[in-house]
Amino acid sequence: MIDWLIRLFFDNYPYSLKKLFKLRSWLPLLLLPLSTAGPVQSEQLPxxxxxxxxxxxxxxxxxxxxxxxxxxxxxxxxxxxxxxxxxxxxxxxxxxxxxxxxxxxxxxxxxxxxxxxxxxxxxxxxxxxxxxxxxxxxxxxxxxxxxxxxxxxxxxSHGETIGEAPAGRGVPTLPDTGYDPNPASGKAIYDQKCAACHGPNGQGIAHMPPLWGMNAYNEGAGMAGVHRAAGFIWANMPLGQERTLSHQQALDVAAYINMQIRPGDPREYKLLKLFETISWFFDR
Amino acid sequence: MALNLLADISPWRPSHSPGLNIRSELFAALIGAILVIPQGITFAYLAGLPPEYGIYTAIFVTLFASLFGTSSMLGGPNTAVAILIGIAVAPFAGRGSPLYIEYVLLLSFMVGLIQLTIWLLRGGRFFMYLSPAAITGITTGVGFILILSSLDGIFGLSSSDTHFFYHKLYFLFDDAENLVNPFSFTVGAITVVAGMIARHYITRYAILIAITVGYLCGLILMSFHSQVEMELELLGHLPINPLPVSHPPMGTDYLITGLAMLPDALIIALIGLAQSMVIVKQLRNDTDQPIQPDKEVFAQGIANLMAPFFSSFAGSGSFNRTQVNQSMHAETPLTGIVSAGIVLVLILLLGPVLTYLPMPAISGTLMLVGIGMIKTDEIKRLFNWRGELAVFTTTLFCIVFLGLQTGLVVALILSVLLFVISASSLELIVEREAVSVKIRVEGHLFYASIDQLSQILKKHRRENVILDLSVVTYLDLSATEAIAKELAKRNNESTFFAVKLSSERLQNQFEARMAGQPVQFIQYNHTY
Structure with missing residues (x-):
């Protein structure tokens, strides 16, 4: 009996009282005429x-x-x-x-x-x-x-199979070209095809991202890996003319970009982040 | 009436405070600005908003409250109000999401509207009924809640939602090695210890010292381990915009949520005003400032009404910052106005440094604020009177076990009850004299208290009675009627009944009621 009373007052009471006031319990009813999309719909809205x-x-x-x-x-x-x-x-x-x-x-x-x-x-x-x-x-x-x-x-992820990689996941893995990535030829390709949008010094322009410098991704990022970056460049760059570069060209450009200066890996350069931020603020 | 209202809404000007000492005002403003930044960030966290919203509140709510106020009270983000906002909006949207922010703005707008309505109804004086015991109960309860919610940050738990506080403590001890983040705990504990030590020596700046120590401790840890491996939560960048224009959301969908939040808005409006009025009351007693309580109610209302237009949430007067302000001899609203500007300048300068402020350090200051809110000497004083102690313990119990809102409503009801009970209890002194019984009455004679007197009169029905009402200042219709009824039942031949009253007005009123009854009057100026 006492147990029941305690439960009534301390477990149920605040809840049942709250429920009366809380919108969740009656909002769906009220919203039915107002909105056509409820969470029950199977087709997902764009x-x-x-x-x-x-x-x-x-x-x-x-x-x-x-x-x-x-x-x-x-x-x-x-x-x-x-x-x-x-x-x-x-x-x-x-x-x-x-x-x-x-x-x-x-x-x-x-x-x-x-x-x-x-x-x-x-x-x-x-x-x-x-x-x-x-x-x-x-x-x-x-x-x-x-x-x-x-x-x-x-x-x-609506509609994808749970536990399986969706089609077109990540970036394509480029086949072995037999040559090492060459940053020198990468620079030539960069100046010709990339610099118009990403800037000659990789600083980016309005609405186009910087590729290196203190405003770009740091050395711990996935993009800082040459092969990952090359796959991305080959499959998507230059924007609108994707897959026009050869595999070797993509590798060269990726090597050129990733040898430039960029923020350090936060796992290795610990307090550096603070100084980076402060100096970035005063340089602005 | 219209002229009165107009006088209320005129903003403050230096000419309103003749004894203006610019230097002390400006210094107080600087200190106030430094103190409000950590508070703004923590209270934004309590309200479930991104930290910059706390800063905006510290700027704009402080500015408007001081601009339209009459006192040196500093407004801005407030603990209880922030907690209540968090509790009120949490059921409708995920904390910190854009929808949540819209609801907070809507709620703040409603709070402002309610407070302006209270101002129009001249309701400010009713907050004087909130008994000091209830206020102590509320601050102690809020302090308790603060300490418990700071545990999340200090131990590095992800915000856990437990029914009762002891669940959280149980989890913490039961699964410490999996739950507790040692780095968070180090920073948090050092912050709290530093604050406790600093409080002994320089009480005023204790929080400032604590947060600086916590920050340095975080930096030392970060020079040995990366933030990624420590999983130490940092404040992050504050995207501060000097003019963060926004507006409360409107539309039928928001109306429904708004209606559902109405009880919460009402409670927040009342609690905000109650705290501000308590501060105003204190300032009026302690200083010579030309304070108009009604104008302060308007200032609070308009500050909260304007808050959602500047990305701020509702606030109220702040006890701790007003106290510091007072100790710096700030006497006018100029302090608040200047302080708002200084906050903006400071935050723009400090922005990149604050990015690396560890959240456990902020939680540590939250715990310090909580500990500071539990005032043991005030609680000890309550033990002298049972009624006040009962109000205090009930309020505290309700806040801790049934939630802040329930506790606040209970506190309000109990204060009024306490007042009614103390007002309706009579002090009856019965003295037997040579030929008569003298009944001396102390207290208010009205419908709720008359029964006590009737019982005594009934007991002495067969004796001569002198009813001494000389210290009774309030006598209502039902009380005189009850006495008349009693007179009619008396044995009039052998006994007499005399009444002594305190003023001519009461006597006239009494005589009119007693027409035809065998009652004698002892002159009110007659010395007995």
């Missing part, structure tokens, strides 16, 4: 439709937030980023392009990665992007930014 809505529920507002972080990182993800790149600079078309590092990979996580020698959830994967590719600081597990990007990734 993100462009979601963007035009004046009101979104918790899930879709988070998806849209994730989309905005991916496409306007400098505005929506600024808290944890340290350079002027956007997620969508590498995850092309906001993570929806095959072989352009697409983001429809939610079904593949958790998985073991050699990078940190741990089994990674999608959350840790996203957080590491902030540290290396965005040259920022590691957000906490429950940071709103991480949850939003995770929601966007699951949204994009």
């Amino acid at each position: 993100i462009e439709n979601l963007l035009q809505r004046s009101y979104l529920d918790d899930y879709y507002s988070n998806v849209v937030y994730g989309y905005r972080i991916v496409t306007e990182t400098e505005k929506y993800g600024a808290r944890y980023t340290g350079n002027s790149l956007r997620c969508s600079n590498c995850h092309l078309n906001a993570g929806r392009k095959e072989y352009g590092l697409p983001l429809n990979v939610a079904g593949m996580y958790p998985k073991w990665r050699s990078k940190n020698g741990r089994r990674n959830g999608i959350g840790l994967r996203i957080r590491e992007c902030f540290v290396y590719s965005m040259n920022g600081i590691m957000p906490p597990e429950d940071a709103p930014e991480v949850m939003a990007v995770a929601a966007y990734i699951s949204y994009l």
